[in-house]
Amino acid sequence: MSRRHKAKETTHQNPNLIPMIDIMFLLLLFFMLGADMGQRELEEVMLPKASSMKEDKENKEKDKNKLTINVYHRYEVKCPSYGDGPGNSVKVCRDDAHWRTGIKGKDYSEPEKLGGYLKKEADATRGQDPKNPQVSELKVQIRADQSAPYGLAQRAMNTCAKAGIYKVEVGAARPADDKKKKG
Amino acid sequence: MGGGGNIGEESDNPVEINVTAMVDVIFCLCIFFMCSFHFKQLEGRIDTWLPKDRGVFQGQPEKVILEEIRVFMKWDVAGNRTIRKVGNRGEVNSDEDLMNIIIQMTNDYKKAGKSEFPVLIDATPDVPWQEVIHVMDLCKKEKLERIEFAAPFEMMNKGGSKN
Numbered sequence: 001m002s003r004r005h006k007a008k009e010t011t012h013q014n015p016n017l018i019p020m021i022d023i024m025f026l027l028l029l030f031f032m033l034g035a036d037m038g039q040r041e042l043e044e045v046m047l048p049k050a051s052s053m054k055e056d057k058e059n060k061e062k063d064k065n066k067l068t069i070n071v072y073h074r075y076e077v078k079c080p081s082y083g084d085g086p087g088n089s090v091k092v093c094r095d096d097a098h099w100r101t102g103i104k105g106k107d108y109s110e111p112e113k114l115g116g117y118l119k120k121e122a123d124a125t126r127g128q129d130p131k132n133p134q135v136s137e138l139k140v141q142i143r144a145d146q147s148a149p150y151g152l153a154q155r156a157m158n159t160c161a162k163a164g165i166y167k168v169e170v171g172a173a174r175p176a177d178d179k180k181k182k183g
Numbered sequence: 184m185g186g187g188g189n190i191g192e193e194s195d196n197p198v199e200i201n202v203t204a205m206v207d208v209i210f211c212l213c214i215f216f217m218c219s220f221h222f223k224q225l226e227g228r229i230d231t232w233l234p235k236d237r238g239v240f241q242g243q244p245e246k247v248i249l250e251e252i253r254v255f256m257k258w259d260v261a262g263n264r265t266i267r268k269v270g271n272r273g274e275v276n277s278d279e280d281l282m283n284i285i286i287q288m289t290n291d292y293k294k295a296g297k298s299e300f301p302v303l304i305d306a307t308p309d310v311p312w313q314e315v316i317h318v319m320d321l322c323k324k325e326k327l328e329r330i331e332f333a334a335p336f337e338m339m340n341k342g343g344s345k346n
Binding site: 151 | 206210221332
């Protein structure tokens with residue numbers, strides 16, 4: 001009995017760690033390459049669904065003259081009137097304080113602040129059209145949450161118009177059933 | 184010992200490296216990147232245009248002969264739904280009816296020789312954004328490319344034309 005016990009104690013189990021390390025390295029590489037470490041221009045927004053939307057191809061040269069305004073529900077606020085409703089419907093949170101208008105991670109919920117920033121950005125591309133020297137060629141995308149009231153998107157559009165920006169597009173996502181059809 | 188051992192065992196490799204610390208660090212890094220990772224949603228855009236001459240329009244307004252294609256949207260609190268109307272017509276309940284009216288109006292424009300007939304969306308601020316996008320989506324499906332948004336009341340009062 002005592003001899004068997006002794007034999008158990010002296011046996012060393014050396015698990016082979018090399019395959020595990022290999023896999024972990026691969027996983028690490030995948031997540032590192034997939035991670036977005038830059039300044040986030042796109043906030044997490046539940047975009048409204050539209051099957052006629054044009055897919056946005058990433059083009060850094062083209063994106064130089066493009067600005068994205070995100071209208072999203074504040075992450076820290078838990079609101080019962082925000083999110084998906086029964087069926088395909090969406091709930092609408094109409095509390096202004098629950099919403100944030102942001103550009104490149106900064107809060108521009110105040111219209112004056114947003115207007116000042118847009119005017120500054122628009123000035124760089126103003127005057128290219130001799131017929132309308134006050135208009136800017138800056139392109140603005142409004143990415144508003146599907147649960148947002150129209151007033152918030154309207155406010156952003158108004159501020160753009162006041163700043164002389166007329167090239168405005170709105171962000172939309174392809175509906176899930178459309179994705180299936182397209183394969 | 185002979186043949187039964189794994190690569191990396193003491194018998195094969197006389198220089199033993201302690202990989203435990205490295206594995207720990209990789210685990211931590213892996214967890215960090217896994218937590219910060221998020222899959223990108225397939226996104227797109229719908230083009231719209233704001234009037235170029237808002238607030239500075241000085242000329243005489245164009246004489247309107249044809250009825251403006253204006254989609255009114257209003258939130259009905261009691262019914263918890265959006266009421267849609269086209270021009271001075273009654274409420275439109277289905278998407279089909281809405282598009283039929285709009286197409287009929289665009290045909291009138293075409294008959295009159297007009298090539299441009301913007302669809303104006305005039306919604307109250309409490310209408311869900313999804314509903315506005317839905318109407319835009321329906322128009323885009325019918326190849327109606329010019330979609331415009333009506334200026335809010337305060338802006339129209341401050342001077343400058345709506346279009």
